[in-house]
Amino acid sequence: MDDDLNRAPCGYLSLDQAGVIWAINATLEAWLGYPAQELLGQPVDSILPVASRMLYQSYFTPLLISHGQVEELFIRFQAASGQEEPLLINAIRREKGGQVCIECILVPVRRRIQYEEEILRARKEAERAARMKMQAVEALEEAHIALEAKQAELLEANARLEALASQDHLTGLKNRRVFIDYLAFHIAMVKRSPAPLSIILIDIDKFKNINDRYGHPVGDIYLQRLAQLMYDNLREIDLLSRYGGEEFAIVLPDTDQSMAALVAERLRSAVLLADWPQSPITISMGIATYTSEIHSDVALIFLADRALYASKDNGRNCFTHASELGILPAVKQPR
Amino acid sequence: MAPNTLARNNVHISGRGTQPMLFGHGFGCDQRFWRLVAPAFEDHYRVILFDYVGSGKSDRDAYSFTRYSSLSGYAQDVLEICTELELKNPIFVGHSVSSMIGILASLQAPGLFQQLILLGASPCYFNDLPHYAGGYQRSDLEGLLGMMEHNYLGWANYVAPVAMKNPERPELALELEASFCATDHEIMYQFAEITFLSDVREVLPRVQTPALIMQPAEDAFVPLPVAEYLHQHLAGSQVKYMQATGHFPHLSYPVETIQIIQQHLDSL
Numbered sequence: 124m125d126d127d128l129n130r131a132p133c134g135y136l137s138l139d140q141a142g143v144i145w146a147i148n149a150t151l152e153a154w155l156g157y158p159a160q161e162l163l164g165q166p167v168d169s170i171l172p173v174a175s176r177m178l179y180q181s182y183f184t185p186l187l188i189s190h191g192q193v194e195e196l197f198i199r200f201q202a203a204s205g206q207e208e209p210l211l212i213n214a215i216r217r218e219k220g221g222q223v224c225i226e227c228i229l230v231p232v233r234r235r236i237q238y239e240e241e242i243l244r245a246r247k248e249a250e251r252a253a254r255m256k257m258q259a260v261e262a263l264e265e266a267h268i269a270l271e272a273k274q275a276e277l278l279e280a281n282a283r284l285e286a287l288a289s290q291d292h293l294t295g296l297k298n299r300r301v302f303i304d305y306l307a308f309h310i311a312m313v314k315r316s317p318a319p320l321s322i323i324l325i326d327i328d329k330f331k332n333i334n335d336r337y338g339h340p341v342g343d344i345y346l347q348r349l350a351q352l353m354y355d356n357l358r359e360i361d362l363l364s365r366y367g368g369e370e371f372a373i374v375l376p377d378t379d380q381s382m383a384a385l386v387a388e389r390l391r392s393a394v395l396l397a398d399w400p401q402s403p404i405t406i407s408m409g410i411a412t413y414t415s416e417i418h419s420d421v422a423l424i425f426l427a428d429r430a431l432y433a434s435k436d437n438g439r440n441c442f443t444h445a446s447e448l449g450i451l452p453a454v455k456q457p458r
Numbered sequence: 459m460a461p462n463t464l465a466r467n468n469v470h471i472s473g474r475g476t477q478p479m480l481f482g483h484g485f486g487c488d489q490r491f492w493r494l495v496a497p498a499f500e501d502h503y504r505v506i507l508f509d510y511v512g513s514g515k516s517d518r519d520a521y522s523f524t525r526y527s528s529l530s531g532y533a534q535d536v537l538e539i540c541t542e543l544e545l546k547n548p549i550f551v552g553h554s555v556s557s558m559i560g561i562l563a564s565l566q567a568p569g570l571f572q573q574l575i576l577l578g579a580s581p582c583y584f585n586d587l588p589h590y591a592g593g594y595q596r597s598d599l600e601g602l603l604g605m606m607e608h609n610y611l612g613w614a615n616y617v618a619p620v621a622m623k624n625p626e627r628p629e630l631a632l633e634l635e636a637s638f639c640a641t642d643h644e645i646m647y648q649f650a651e652i653t654f655l656s657d658v659r660e661v662l663p664r665v666q667t668p669a670l671i672m673q674p675a676e677d678a679f680v681p682l683p684v685a686e687y688l689h690q691h692l693a694g695s696q697v698k699y700m701q702a703t704g705h706f707p708h709l710s711y712p713v714e715t716i717q718i719i720q721q722h723l724d725s726l
Contacts, residue, residue, distance in 0.1 A: 140710075141703070168678070173594065174601030177654075180678045180705050182606070185486045188709055197608040199601075239608055 124148060134210065134229030139222065142167045142179070151229060156203035172201050187216045187225060197232065209236045291365040293343055294350035302364035302372050306420045309376050313413055320413040321383035323373045324427040325353070325390070328405045328439040330369040337401050344400055356393050357386070372424075380412045380444055387442035395440070405440035407431060412446070426450075463542040467508040467535055468515040471543075473500035477572075478545045480506045482536065484554030484578075485653040486646070488514025491553065494712035498720070506543065510535055510559075512645035521645055529555070529656050533562035540570060547572040551719065553708060554578050554679070555653040562658065564667040573726070574669040575719055578705050579688060580680045582657040590659065593681040599654045606650045610643035662691035669695040670722045672715070676703040696722070 124146055128135055134151030138144060144162050152159055155170060162169070168176050175198050186193045193214040199207040214227040289301045297305075306322060313320050327333075327349065334342040346369065353371065354363050366372040375383055387408045394406050409431030411423050426445035433443040463469070470489065473479075479499050481492045489507035496505050509516040510532050525531040536559060540548060550571050552560040557579030564571050584596045669692050673685035682699070689697040698718050702711030 172601070173598040174605060176678055177594070177598070177602045178605050181602075181650075181653075182486050182609070184704075184706065185484075185491070188706070189488070189490060195609075197605055199605065236608065243607060 134227075134231075136167070136227040136229060138167055138225040138227070140225070142225075145224070154202070154231060155200060155208060170201050172199055172207055175199050175201075183212075183214070187214060191216050197236070200229075209233055294347055294365050296350050296354070296371075297362060297364040299364060299366050299372070302362060302366060302374065303420060303424075305362045305364075306374050306423065309374060310413060310420055310423070312376075318377055319379035319382070321375045321378045321380065322411055322423055322427050323375065323383060323387055323390075323442070324366065324409045324424070324431045325371040325373070325406050326408075326431055326435070327369040328407055328435075330404070333401070333404065341400060345404060348397070348399070349394065349404075349406075352393055352397055353390055356389055361386075372427075378412075380410070380446065383410045383412060384442065384444060391440065391442060407434035407439045408442035409434055410442055410444045412444070463538045466511060466517045466520045467539055468517075469506060469508045469539060469543075471504065471506050472497075473503050473505040475499075475501065475503040477503050478506055478543070478548040479503040480508075480536070480539070480545070480548050480550045482550065482552040482556030482559055483509065483513065484556055485649055487553070490514070491706070491709060492551075495708045495715050495719075498712075498716040503549070506539070506545075506548075508535075508539055510649075512649060518642065518645070523644075523648060526645075526648060527652065529559055529652055529658065530562050530566070532559045533566060536560065536563040537567055537570075540567070545570075549573045549575065549723070551575040552577065552579070554580075554705065555656075558656065558658050561661065561665055561669075565661060565664055568666060571667045573723070574665075574667050575672065575722070576669055576688070577672045577708060577715070578674055578677050578680055579671060580684050581659045581662060581688060581691075583654050583679065584657075586657075586659075590687065591681065591683055593679070593684060602654060603647075603651060606647055610647040610650075659691070662688070663693070665692050670719075671695055671697040672700055672707070672718055673697060674700045674702045674704060674707045674711075677705050679705050698722070 124135075129148045129150070131148065131150060134154060135146070135148035136144065136151060137146040144165050144167055147162050149159070152162070157170070167179070171179060178196075178198055183193055183196060183198070186196075193212065196212045196214075197209065198212055199209050202208045209232050210229045211232045212227050212229050214225055216223060216225050218224070289297055291298045309320050312318070327345070330342070330345070333345055346365075350363070350365065350371070353373075357363055357373065360376050362374040364372050364374075373386075375386060378386065387410055391406060391408070394404065397403075409427045409429065411417075411427035411430060413423060417423055417426070426448075429448055429450065430443040430445040433448060434441050437443065468489070479496075481489065481496055483489055483491050488509045492507055496507060499505055511517065512521045512526060522531075525534070532555075536550070539545075540563075548571055550560040550563070550573070552558075552574070554577070557574070557576035558581060560571070560574050560576070561581075564574060580592060582590065582592045584592045584594050584599055586592065669688075671685050671688050671692070673680065673682065685697055685699070689695050700707055700711070700714060700718065702714050704710050708715045
């Protein structure tokens with residue numbers, strides 16, 4: 124070997140294709156601490172720790188085969204002392220005297236590697252922290268999504284409860300509670316800005332006979348059909364409700380006595396002309412219209428109820444207005 | 459499936475035969491590592507070479523750190539190529555980690571492959587004594603990955619995130635990443651990690667596809683007992699111990715490698 128190369132301030136190693144050491148310079152031997160010439164003819168594996176042998180085989184060799192050279196590969200060599208020596212290696216693969224030869228230049232990188240390890244440690248720590256943060260954010264997002272789903276469920280359940288609380292299950296009409304709320308609201312309104320307001324109470328005539336003759340399921344169908352029939356004959360602002368068993372009640376905003384009578388007549392004839400599953404039915408109605416002498420929803424309902432009873436007494440299939448009863452002054456305090 | 463699997467995996471097709479022969483490369487390699495072996499089969503087979511996503515001239519943009527975080531992501535590459543080309547009865551030849559990728563692919567698509575040819579294969583590189591001697595201590599493998607970390611995740615990866623701390627100049631980070639090819643290195647490192655730390659021993663008994671195990675002498679990665687272990691755990695497998703030495707017999711001893719594959723296929 125050229126004396127300059129032998130003593131150059133870098134390691135020099137020459138291998139054959141099978142990785143057997145052909146030549147090694149004095150500098151590298153001194154770094155690794157092996158006696159001169161001891162390594163010649165030995166496989167390079169003998170001065171590589173196990174992990175480095177794998178790196179040599181899985182990275183160094185393929186790279187030499189595919190690119191003909193390796194640049195700046197970091198690898199640890201096994202020193203005679205048992206210590207591992209971190210080295211940076213550059214290698215080329217070329218033909219020399221008809222044979223493939225692998226020539227390597229090596230430089231120790233002990234200090235650099237220490238810095239790099241610190242950087243890698245910091246990087247890993249940062250990555251770990253970033254990963255944990257990401258996981259925390261993901262968990263938070265999941266929790267948020269779960270919360271939103273729960274809230275949606277709750278809203279839906281509330282809506283269902285609200286419907287249950289305000290609706291009559293059989294006819295789909297609003298129930299008595301809603302009727303009273305709606306009526307109270309409109310009374311409050313007309314007290315502030317005067318406008319006509321009427322209500323109608325409706326009762327099916329001799330409905331007990333239907334139930335007794337055809338059974339309750341048929342009776343239910345009558346109630347549903349009647350509800351639909353009346354609903355179809357009312358305006359959007361009117362509120363039709365199922366008041367009790369076979370009793371219905373309507374709030375008619377912006378409707379005076381004569382208009383309420385028209386509505387009642389329309390309903391009466393519609394019921395009379397409708398097709399019924401079994402025998403036909405008729406309805407009796409009581410109408411009351413709000414005046415300044417009537418102070419409450421209760422009083423108005425009381426009047427309409429009395430009117431309804433008058434209709435029953437008058438032979439049914441008709442309507443009566445509370446004003447015809449001649450009791451108005453007496454109902455200022457209905458209780 | 460990716461819209462263009464063939465471009466993504468840099469697929470090259472040659473040969474005058476009809477039965478497909480698919481060659482899978484190992485870690486740190488690409489399809490060129492088959493250049494001394496594959497042409498020998500062009501007379502009678504349809505030879506298909508490819509690069510796994512992240513290796514060789516594959517489309518780096520298709521790399522996903524999630525998909526390729528286990529060998530089954532690579533098996534997906536193989537299966538998608540088979541689907542795209544509508545391969546019937548292909549023979550899969552896998553070197554090193556590709557052997558296990560082939561095994562996983564054969565399990566995901568039962569009955570697809572006619573044969574698996576496993577060159578320098580190991581289901582697990584580390585020891586699990588007393589049941590299994592993979593040849594290495596886990597600490598050796600961690601040492602190997604540690605060195606690779608220095609080689610792959612060097613300065614570029616350190617510098618790029620620092621640059622990214624300048625949100626007003628995002629182009630800086632992009633530029634740095636591009637010039638240092640950080641992504642390539644990260645891909646290599648992840649591939650190294652799953653290559654050397656995977657353990658697919660438990661799936662071996664489920665493999666139905668007949669396999670030929672080709673075990674070179676003095677393979678630094680695969681001790682002889684590992685080949686024997688594979689043979690015992692792969693039903694209907696054959697094992698062939700080669701004269702060739704080293705982990706890359708398809709490059710260093712192509713003639714013997716071709717002969718053994720040829721004889722095996724002729725005997726079917």
